[in-house]
Amino acid sequence: MISTASLLHRRKRPRDASFLPSNLHGPQRRRRFCGGAFCSRFFASPSIRPGAGFSRFDMGNFFSGFPAFRPRGEGLREYKGLVDARDLTVVTTDDAEFPPVVVSRRIRDPRKAVLKVNSEPYYKKALAKARSRDKRLSELSLQVNLLEETLAELQKSTEVPKEDFSELFIPLTAEEENEVHECLYGRGSSTEVLALHEPSNIEVSREKFRCLRPCAWLNDEVINLYLELLKEREKREPKRFLKCHFFNTFFYKKLACGKNGYDYKSVKRWTTNRRLGYELIECDKIFVPVHRDIHWCLAIINIKEKAFQYLDSLGGVDHHVSRVLARYIAEEVKDKSNKEIDLNSWHEELVDYIPLQKNGYDCGMFMLKYIDFHSRGLSLSFSQENMEYFRKRTVKEILRLRAD
Numbered sequence: 348m349i350s351t352a353s354l355l356h357r358r359k360r361p362r363d364a365s366f367l368p369s370n371l372h373g374p375q376r377r378r379r380f381c382g383g384a385f386c387s388r389f390f391a392s393p394s395i396r397p398g399a400g401f402s403r404f405d406m407g408n409f410f411s412g413f414p415a416f417r418p419r420g421e422g423l424r425e426y427k428g429l430v431d432a433r434d435l436t437v438v439t440t441d442d443a444e445f446p447p448v449v450v451s452r453r454i455r456d457p458r459k460a461v462l463k464v465n466s467e468p469y470y471k472k473a474l475a476k477a478r479s480r481d482k483r484l485s486e487l488s489l490q491v492n493l494l495e496e497t498l499a500e501l502q503k504s505t506e507v508p509k510e511d512f513s514e515l516f517i518p519l520t521a522e523e524e525n526e527v528h529e530c531l532y533g534r535g536s537s538t539e540v541l542a543l544h545e546p547s548n549i550e551v552s553r554e555k556f557r558c559l560r561p562c563a564w565l566n567d568e569v570i571n572l573y574l575e576l577l578k579e580r581e582k583r584e585p586k587r588f589l590k591c592h593f594f595n596t597f598f599y600k601k602l603a604c605g606k607n608g609y610d611y612k613s614v615k616r617w618t619t620n621r622r623l624g625y626e627l628i629e630c631d632k633i634f635v636p637v638h639r640d641i642h643w644c645l646a647i648i649n650i651k652e653k654a655f656q657y658l659d660s661l662g663g664v665d666h667h668v669s670r671v672l673a674r675y676i677a678e679e680v681k682d683k684s685n686k687e688i689d690l691n692s693w694h695e696e697l698v699d700y701i702p703l704q705k706n707g708y709d710c711g712m713f714m715l716k717y718i719d720f721h722s723r724g725l726s727l728s729f730s731q732e733n734m735e736y737f738r739k740r741t742v743k744e745i746l747r748l749r750a751d
Contacts, residue, residue: 510725514751519739527742531560542745547575551745558711559738565643565711570636571595573715573741576750577722589631589651591722592623596636599646603671611678618679628680634718637668643714647721648672653693660704660713669695705731712737719750 519527530541530553537554544550549572558566574593581588594617602614618627627633633648646668647656655669677688704713712734720727729737744750 510728512725512728515720515725515729516733516736517751518736519743523743524739526746527739530556530742530746542572542748544572544575544748546579547572549575556742556745559742561735561738562706562708564641564708565715567596569741569745570643570711570715572745573750574634574636574718576744576748577718580750581722588722589724590625590629592618592627592630592633593718594633594635596638599635599637599668599671602675603668609671609674611675614675615682618683620683626680626683627676628684628686632721633676634721635672636714637665643710644668645714645717646672648676649696650676654696655693656696656698658698658701658714658717660702660710660717662699662703664697666695701727702730704734709734712741715741 533553535553537552539553540550541553541556542551549568551568551572555566555568558564558569574595577591578593581591598614598617602611603609605613616622620626627648628650631649631651633650635646635648637644637646642659642661644660644663644665645658647654647658649656655672657665657668659665673690673693677690680686680688701717702713704710709731716729716733716737717727720729740751
């Protein structure tokens with residue numbers, strides 16, 4: 348039987364040698380590992396005492412590098428466990444000659460602590476250091492800023508302003524609706540003149556107005572009187588509308604369909620300065636109605652853009668019309684202004700993005716709206732669904748002899 352004294356004096360089993368650091372041997376190995384600086388260094392409190400030259404302390408990286416907490420990434424978890432319920436003391440100083448600043452705060456997320464300690468990204472330091480060595484980087488930075496500002500200004504200048512279509516789709520009032528209905532369907536003599544335009548001597552009778560009923564073809568009187576109202580609208584408010592000339596429905600037939608075909612002399616006197624008060628070359632656009640048996644189309648001499656445009660609400664194309672008008676404008680400018688037009692710099696524009704009709708009777712209404720929108724400088728933002736409204740609005744404007 349072994350006595351208690353012998354148990355107390357029995358020599359303790361030596362530690363497993365694999366646990367001790369390999370760079371120490373014998374008693375020295377055990378002594379250095381078990382006490383002294385080693386234990387005080389690695390098993391101290393997480394609060395770090397201030398010392399000279401100590402600038403930053405990253406607890407997460409410290410535990411990640413410690414062999415007992417490998418593999419990597421586990422140190423952050425251990426660090427969080429230490430600081431989750433206690434205060435973290437962070438010691439910072441910029442100069443060893445001055446005492447360090449001790450900041451104590453309660454940390455719930457250790458990752459935020461690391462981010463706050465190392466708040467300035469490394470790349471900013473590197474950039475500042477590079478700029479201090481090479482002044483060209485600062486110059487390039489100024490040039491980049493200047494180019495970015497220039498690009499922003501160019502983008503603003505190329506932005507297409509929003510178009511205002513509010514005036515083109517104003518609903519008719521109840522009074523206007525009654526007035527239009529009485530004109531189109533009311534009782535009375537069919538020969539009764541309901542609208543007389545004295546400057547052009549065009550009159551529209553009740554019977555002529557009926558072409559503005561749904562499913563009816565527009566006639567020359569209604570089209571020509573409406574074009575006269577567009578002329579007066581431009582003179583009344585020249586700043587709101589483009590400078591345009593509106594030929595009537597007889598012009599193209601007179602110019603291109605004479606006995607000998609093309610005949611400039613037959614329309615030469617239509618555009619004298621005395622009669623118009625201006626020359627066609629001064630206009631932005633010239634509108635030419637073109638009648639094809641039972642179908643209305645529109646040709647435009649776009650002087651501003653040096654182009655000949657042909658708009659057909661059925662999607663057709665007629666190159667002959669553009670050639671006739673090219674010859675006409677060259678002779679017209681030569682006759683009235685004694686100038687030569689270089690038609691080689693002009694082009695024929697195939698307009699294939701226009702609103703198209705979905706029936707066989709709205710071509711005249713489409714042609715008038717092509718002219719109305721183009722004279723305002725607006726895109727053709729209407730469709731077949733708007734034709735019934737446009738017919739009523741045209742009746743209202745002709746009855747009042749004023750185009751809005």
